[in-house]
Amino acid sequence: MDDSYDVIVIGAGFAGLTAARELSLRGRSVVVLEARDRIGGRTWTDVRFGRPLEMGGTWVHWLQPHTWSEITRYGLDVEPSPGSEEVYWIAGGQVHKGTPAEFDALIERGMDRLAEDSREFFEMPYEPLRHRGLDAIDHESVVDYFGRLDLDPTEREVTTGVWAEHFNAPAEVSGLAQAMRWCAAASGDWRLLHEATSGYRLGTGTAALASAMAEDGDAEFRLRTVVTAVRQEDGRATATTADGKRYTARRIVCTLPLNVLGSIDFQPGLPAAKLAASAERTASQGLKTWIRVRGHIAPFTAYAPDDHALTFVRPEYTVDGDTVLVAFGTRASDLDPTDADGVARALRCWRDDLEVVDVTGHDWMRDTFSRETWPMQRPGQLTRYLAALREPHGGVHFAGSDIAGGWAGFIDGAIESGLHAARHVETALRTG
Ligand SMILES: Cc1cc2nc3c(=O)[nH]c(=O)nc-3n(C[C@H](O)[C@H](O)[C@H](O)COP(=O)(O)OP(=O)(O)OC[C@H]3O[C@@H](n4cnc5c(N)ncnc54)[C@H](O)[C@@H]3O)c2cc1C
Incomplete structure (x- = not known):
């Protein structure tokens, strides 16, 4: 027997959490099928260096209306990241320092x-x-x-x-x-x-927001549940998972990151434009790493051109007298965010006075369920693909930060697109 629902949501990132909450609060039976053993998708608050650190999405702002509305709704604390006293930058192959x-x-x-x-x-x-x-x-x-x-x-x-x-x-x-x-x-x-x-940033981490949203609705969550195929016939859609289980529903909301959209076998097959966009991949291909350096370091920010392994770094926290830096690079293929020696070498392009104690991070590019960091478009992708990517495919609707309108690439975009999908699905269920 297949498990039967009004709506299947594929993916428990912020787009999926939003769509699932909205539809279940309208009385729809909803199941969320999530490949990972946790919710949150490309946001992940994990304990590293003895304190919670964000492996993925982190910063939020009142200028991001969908995110801020959720922060208000669940009464979450927001705190400032440290400012900077000095900035390092690299130009003409030289390191410069200024205010x-x-x-x-x-x-x-x-x-x-x-x-x-x-x-x-x-x-x-x-x-x-x-x-x-x-x-x-x-x-x-x-x-x-x-x-x-x-x-x-x-x-x-x-x-x-x-x-x-x-x-x-x-x-x-x-x-x-x-x-x-x-x-x-x-x-x-x-x-x-x-x-x-x-x-x-959120004082209690992005995980607190994800949990609040998941607990608010009435959707069922199935973690460690990898969707491998979606079939549509006779007005119903069936999602088959890697363990061979089948779930059926009148509608599906698919929130897969664009770069892994092609990993599900859709029947009928997805239109060429959706597949082409997924095969072409987003621009983002970089890394985020956390670096613990010995002792107290005065607040600074550093930038480098994209031919450097790290292009940005700044202190975010202190842990037991050490300083925890957050850093980004533009090519995960060149630098593993957990490679202490490689990260320490990269950091030296600005400063050789920092003693790296440890590094940690998550490689989103090698992660089977993302294959991208925050979604960013290459030249031409907006006009070639965005409209097609947003189109439903029969009873399958699409959501996700990759296809958002406003703050595409951000948590805000994921929530915005989840709201749109929920509204369209609810209308379809009422009229269909
Ligand atoms: C390093 C990094 C830093 C970032 N920094 C910020 C920031 O500071 N501020 C900000 O606003 N945003 C930031 N972002 C972006 C933000 O985190 C994302 O845009 C947003 O979380 C994406 O949400 P989503 O629901 O669209 O996709 P996702 O969160 O990727 O959700 C999709 C879900 O689908 C699941 N899935 C994939 N394949 C399958 C399958 N076959 N079966 C079942 N489930 C599947 C995935 O496991 C995932 O949980 C950052 C992202 C990264 C990676």
């Missing part, structure tokens, strides 16, 4: 121009396909864009490097349109964008 104001002055001209242009193309950030002239910019990368602005070589190199860091990807595959979408979501204010993307 945050000096660094901002270096990127200001490029960022101001990008932010200004973003308002033209993405005046309504939650409707990213609204502007009719997107073809004019969507084929460009951030390298193309900053290359054609009137910037001096240092400004160009540093500003392009900042965007590679934002994309968690090499700059040449980082799509200009997506960079503009980030700026537009922050209403064209790039300083506010920086605050919104790395200024504030």
Whole structure:
């Protein structure tokens, strides 16, 4: 006998948690099939170095309306990340050091121009396909864009490097349109964008928000349940799992990260555009690592161009007198986030006075259930694929931060898309 429901949700990341809660609170029978042994997807609060650390998504902001609404709903604490007293950057192969104001002055001209242009193309950030002239910019990368602005070589190199860091990807595959979408979501204010993307974190971790959402609804959760196939016939959809079990429902909400969408065998098969987008992969291909260094380190931030193994680092916490740094790099293929020697070598591009005690992290690129970090588009992917990726496939609806409207790539985008999917599914169930 198959287990039968109104709705099957595939994936218990924030998109799946949102859709499952919304539909179950409307009285629908919902089962969530999640491959991992935990909920939260690409957010994961785990105890490392003796304290909770975020392996994935971390920062939240009141500028991200869907996330903030959930924070209000569950009464969660938000705390600031430490600020910076000094900034290191690399330009022309040399390390430079200055105040945050000096660094901002270096990127200001490029960022101001990008932010200004973003308002033209993405005046309504939650409707990213609204502007009719997107073809004019969507084929460009951030390298193309900053290359054609009137910037001096240092400004160009540093500003392009900042965007590679934002994309968690090499700059040449980082799509200009997506960079503009980030700026537009922050209403064209790039300083506010920086605050919104790395200024504030959940005091009790992203896990607290995920748990609150899961407990609020009435959905059943099946963990360690890998969906391998989805069949649709006679108005019902069946999900088959790796252990051979079958679940049927009138509707399915599929929240798989784009890069693993092709891992499920859909019958009838997915349209060519969805498969092409999944095969082409997102731009993001980087890493996040946590580095414990000996003793107290004064707050700093460091940036490097994308030909360095790490492109960003800054202190986040202290543990037993040591400092815990968070760092990012644009190529997980070049640096394992748990390789202490490799990470220590990479850190030395800025400073050789830091003694690395330990490193930890999670390799999302090698993770079978993500194969990407935060979803970011390559040049051309917005206009080629976004509309097609959002289309339902018969009774299967799609959600996820990869296909969100506003803060695509963020927790906010996952929640936004989960709300859209729940609304469409509820309408279909009522009228179908
Ligand atoms: C390193 C890193 C740092 C980030 N930093 C931030 C940040 O600071 N702020 C922010 O807002 N966002 C950040 N993000 C992005 C944010 O975490 C994601 O955009 C968001 O969590 C994605 O949610 P989702 O539900 O769309 O996808 P996911 O969270 O990926 O959920 C999809 C779920 O589907 C499951 N799944 C996959 N295959 C199968 C299968 N075959 N069967 C069943 N289940 C399956 C997966 O296990 C997963 O749980 C970061 C992400 C990463 C990786």
